[in-house]
Each structure stands twice: as C-alpha cells, then as structure tokens.
Amino acid sequence: xxxxxxxxxxxxxxxxxxxxxxxxxxxxxxxxxxxxxxxxxxxxxxxxxxxxxxxxxxxxxxxxxxxxxxxxxxxxxxxxxxxxxxxxxxxxxxxxxxxxxxxxxxxxxxxxxxxxxxxxxxxxxxxxxxxxxxxxxxxxxxxxxxxxxxxxxxxxxxxxxxxxxxxxxxxxxxxxxxxxxxxxxxxxxxxxxxxxxxxxxxxxxxxxxxxxxxxxxxxxxxxxxxxxxxxxxxxxxxxxxxxxxxxxxxxxxxxxxxxxxxxxxxxxxxxxxxxxxxxxxxxxxxxxxxxxxxxxxxxxxxxxxxxxxxxxxxxxxxxxxxxxxxxxxxxxxxxxxxxxxxxxxxxxxxxxxxxxxxxxxxxxxxxxxxxxxxxxxxxxxxxx
Numbered sequence: 001x002x003x004x005x006x007x008x009x010x011x012x013x014x015x016x017x018x019x020x021x022x023x024x025x026x027x028x029x030x031x032x033x034x035x036x037x038x039x040x041x042x043x044x045x046x047x048x049x050x051x052x053x054x055x056x057x058x059x060x061x062x063x064x065x066x067x068x069x070x071x072x073x074x075x076x077x078x079x080x081x082x083x084x085x086x087x088x089x090x091x092x093x094x095x096x097x098x099x100x101x102x103x104x105x106x107x108x109x110x111x112x113x114x115x116x117x118x119x120x121x122x123x124x125x126x127x128x129x130x131x132x133x134x135x136x137x138x139x140x141x142x143x144x145x146x147x148x149x150x151x152x153x154x155x156x157x158x159x160x161x162x163x164x165x166x167x168x169x170x171x172x173x174x175x176x177x178x179x180x181x182x183x184x185x186x187x188x189x190x191x192x193x194x195x196x197x198x199x200x201x202x203x204x205x206x207x208x209x210x211x212x213x214x215x216x217x218x219x220x221x222x223x224x225x226x227x228x229x230x231x232x233x234x235x236x237x238x239x240x241x242x243x244x245x246x247x248x249x250x251x252x253x254x255x256x257x258x259x260x261x262x263x264x265x266x267x268x269x270x271x272x273x274x275x276x277x278x279x280x281x282x283x284x285x286x287x288x289x290x291x292x293x294x295x296x297x298x299x300x301x302x303x304x305x306x307x308x309x310x311x312x313x314x315x316x317x318x319x320x321x322x323x324x325x326x327x328x329x330x331x332x333x334x335x336x337x338x339x340x341x342x343x344x345x346x347x348x349x350x351x352x353x354x355x356x357x358x359x360x361x362x363x364x365x366x367x368x369x370x371x372x373x374x375x376x377x378x379x380x381x382x383x384x
Contacts, residue, residue, distance in 0.1 A: 073128030300327020309354035
C-alpha cells in the first residue's frame with residue numbers, strides 16, 4: 001500500500017479536546033457499532049457529502065483490534081479511489097472532521113500513516129486517525145437527533161398553524177366580499193398580500209413563530225371585521241324578534257337550497273338518493289333527512305368542510321360538473337376516506353381529502369369516472 005503524507009497539520013484545540021475522550025474500560029467495538037455511531041454523528045452534525053464519505057471510509061477501515069483507541073491508517077490515495085474525491089477535498093474533509101471532534105490525528109515521526117507490528121508480525125499500534133470520539137460521543141448524537149426531530153415537528157406545527165390562519169383570514173375576506181360587497185376591505189387585503197410575501201417557505205430551517213403571531217393577529221382582525229359588518233358596524237349583535245310560530249323548525253345552519261338543480265343535470269334513474277344513502281352512510285353526518293336531489297346538494301355543500309376542502313373547491317366543482325354531481329363527489333370522497341381509515345386501523349391512505357375531491361371532479365368532467373358506476377360498486381362492496 002502506498003503511504004501518503006498526513007499534510008503536517010497545525011495543532012488544533014478541537015483535536016486536543018477529542019483526544020481526551022476514551023472508551024469504557026475493557027470495551028471492544030465492532031465495525032458495525034462504529035458504523036452506526038458514525039451515521040448518527042453525520043446526521044446530528046449535518047455533515048456534507050465529502051466529509052460524510054471520508055468518515056464512512058475511515059470507519060470501514062477499522063479492523064476490530066482489541067486496542068484502547070480505534071486507530072485506522074488509510075492513505076489519501078486509497079480514500080481518493082474509494083470516494084472519488086480529489087486529494088484537496090480529502091484534506092478538507094479531514095479538517096472538518098477534526099474541527100467537529102470526530103477524529104484525532106495521530107502523527108508518525110515521518111508524517112506518514114502506517115501500522116506498527118511486533119517481532120511476531122502482530123499489529124500493536126498505528127499512526128493515522130483515531131476514531132474513538134465518534135463512538136465515545138454516541139450518547140450525544142442520540143440526544144442531538146432527538147432535539148432535531150422535536151425541532152422539525154415544532155416547525156411543521158408552526159407552518160401548519162400559519163396555513164390554518166392564512167386560510168381563515170382569506171375565508172373571512174371572501175365572506176366579507178360576498179355578503180358585504182360595498183364595504184372597503186382593501187387595507188385588509190393588502191395586509192394579507194404583504195404577509196404572504198413575507199412568510200417563509202416550509203423548507204426553511206428557521207422557526208416561524210414571529211410570522212405565526214402576525215397571521216393569528218391578522219386572522220382575528222379579518223374575522224372581527226366580518227362579525228362587525230354583520231352587526232351593522234356595532235360591537236353587539238342585532239336583536240332578532242321572532243314573531244313566527246313556535247312550531248317553525250329552526251334549521252338555518254343547513255343550506256336547504258344552496259344551488260338550484262339544473263334541468264340538464266338530472267342524473268340517471270338508477271343514481272337516486274336511495275342509492276347514495278345505501279352506498280354512503282357517511283351522509284348521516286349531515287344530520288338532516290335526505291329525500292330528493294335538493295337535499296343531496298345541501299348535504300354535499302354542508303359536508304364539504306369535513307373534507308378540509310376550501311369553498312373555492314366547491315365553487316369550481318359546481319361550475320365544472322354541476323351542483324348535484326359536485327355534492328355526490330363530496331359524499332363519495334368522504335365515504336372513501338372513512339372506509340379506508342376503518343380498514344387501516346384509523347389511518348387513511350388519502351392524506352388530503354380536499355385535494356382528492358378536486359381531482360375527482362376534474363376526472364368526472366373529463367369522463368374518466370362515472371359516479372353512478374362508482375356508487376353502485378361501493379354499494380355492492382358494502383352489501384357483501
């Protein structure tokens with residue numbers, strides 16, 4: 001094996017600190033254990049490809065000798081052939097690994113790396129790199145990985161909350177525009193637009209707590225503007241004197257006639273409310289009797305929120321396939337979601353029911369899916 005110069009490295013504080021780390025008394029380390037510790041170290045320190053590859057090859061050189069230190073002595077040429085890196089990149093990787101206190105250089109008198117053998121030819125020592133810190137700090141790697149996982153989860157939750165607050169603010173402005181079109185909302189719309197521009201993407205590593213607080217405050221402002229507009233600009237609700245019959249049912253929470261059923265949208269005879277009720281018991285979440293197509297449309301619009309679908313998804317579906325088929329698509333997707341969750345121990349493979357609903361309505365429009373056929377098949381599966 002051709003021996004290469006170690007490069008005459010300067011004394012570094014990190015190398016001296018790492019040299020103090022040691023194995024437990026009588027501890028032997030296998031290559032598998034050392035490799036696992038190296039992988040965790042690379043993840044915990046977020047090493048780049050070059051240093052990560054060099055560390056992996058150094059670990060692969062460990063011969064499982066029963067020494068107090070984990071010494072390896074590969075040449076630069078060997079590492080270059082194994083990693084495909086240049087010699088300059090190899091030297092840079094050594095510098096990074098030393099700074100991170102993963103390896104300790106053990107210099108020989110002539111600056112080269114080699115093993116020392118006794119008269120019987122047995123390995124007794126070596127000059128090269130000491131990998132003891134990689135294994136000795138394995139507890140630190142485990143703790144750091146747990147902290148990184150918790151930070152990722154906290155960041156994900158924060159971005160989820162931002163998404164919820166943003167959608168709620170946009171929904172409030174949309175409702176404001178629909179019910180109070182004469183009200184000036186340009187200032188709120190500009191605030192939403194500006195905050196969206198300043199909101200970082202999910203791939204960022206920074207914690208978005210400050211921007212989350214701004215979104216929550218803006219959501220509250222938009223919702224309060226809608227409430228105030230509904231109260232005639234006052235801070236209290238209107239007094240409603242109901243002089244009608246006390247027997248009059250109060251079901252205003254359920255839109256009875258959300259959209260008129262188009263004359264051209266009468267479904268086939270076999271696509272009846274009875275079929276939908278038999279195939280999709282999830283429609284029971286509507287909480288009102290379903291007797292005709294108008295009730296189907298009302299149920300579909302009401303259950304749209306259960307899919308997490310934005311109101312724009314419902315508007316698009318009504319425009320593309322009509323209110324009846326849009327409502328049937330909502331009910332069908334909701335039943336698919338609940339059936340899949342029941343089969344898979346409470347976790348559905350449909351991760352985004354709202355997006356699934358959008359895709360389904362587009363396929364219905366394109367003629368790729370026949371809702372009547374799908375409902376008949378679903379009823380057959382349920383009866384079986």
